[in-house]
Amino acid sequence: MEIENFDAMSVKILEGVVTKQPALEVFDAEITRLYEYKSRIANMKPSADIGWLKVNSQPLIKELQSIINNWIDRFTSYLYENTTKQLANIQGFIKNVSSGIKVLPKDLTTDRDKQLLTKVMTHLRDVTQIKDQTVERFPILRDTIQLLKKHNVDVSVSKGVDLLVTIENNKTELNDTADNALGPVKEAILPLQSKESDNVKGRVRDFQIKVLDYRQEFQSALPYGKQETNE
Numbered sequence: 001m002e003i004e005n006f007d008a009m010s011v012k013i014l015e016g017v018v019t020k021q022p023a024l025e026v027f028d029a030e031i032t033r034l035y036e037y038k039s040r041i042a043n044m045k046p047s048a049d050i051g052w053l054k055v056n057s058q059p060l061i062k063e064l065q066s067i068i069n070n071w072i073d074r075f076t077s078y079l080y081e082n083t084t085k086q087l088a089n090i091q092g093f094i095k096n097v098s099s100g101i102k103v104l105p106k107d108l109t110t111d112r113d114k115q116l117l118t119k120v121m122t123h124l125r126d127v128t129q130i131k132d133q134t135v136e137r138f139p140i141l142r143d144t145i146q147l148l149k150k151h152n153v154d155v156s157v158s159k160g161v162d163l164l165v166t167i168e169n170n171k172t173e174l175n176d177t178a179d180n181a182l183g184p185v186k187e188a189i190l191p192l193q194s195k196e197s198d199n200v201k202g203r204v205r206d207f208q209i210k211v212l213d214y215r216q217e218f219q220s221a222l223p224y225g226k227q228e229t230n231e
Contacts, residue, residue: 024144080155093126121193
């Protein structure tokens with residue numbers, strides 16, 4: 001079951017997301033160290049007299065600042081993009097499930113109803129496999145955004161909505177969707193699910209009977225009757 005849940009997470013929530021990375025404390029310490037270097041470089045004198053030579057340090061200062069800014073951007077961009085990618089996956093999952101369980105089959109009289117039942121059951125399975133593990137990931141998403149804000153990274157999304165608000169909204173929407181799927185929706189399709197299960201069992205029995213009939217017919221048609229072997 002754990003393997004199946006991980007596979008479901010990999011496809012639905014973690015697609016395109018890096019999961020093996022250093023702890024946030026490591027990123028925080030490294031970014032802080034880079035800002036300290038940047039501050040020290042900014043306080044360097046732009047020029048200095050060495051004996052009879054006047055050395056212009058400004059080009060070197062600018063180059064060092066540019067290198068440090070690039071490294072800061074690498075760290076913060078990675079954290080931002082990895083977090084927003086995961087949030088986008090979660091939003092896509094919520095939308096997919098919500099739309100997929102909106103219409104429920106009323107009976108099993110048509111192939112369309114049977115396909116619809118299978119579709120709804122698939123969504124319920126996905127929610128069961130994914131929901132709890134996804135909820136467990138929200139704290140790290142929140143901590144990542146707070147770390148980025150600490151280092152003055154713009155973490156707003158469209159229309160100026162803070163990503164911290166987006167994270168909390170996603171968590172609420174995921175819980176609401178899961179409660180609806182595993183509550184009223186599951187209860188509504190349970191009679192049809194039981195009926196279809198009985199139908200499948202009946203079709204399996206019919207197939208087994210046909211196989212036995214065919215075997216007997218085949219054996220009776222052999223020119224020398226049923227052959228026993230001691231192999």
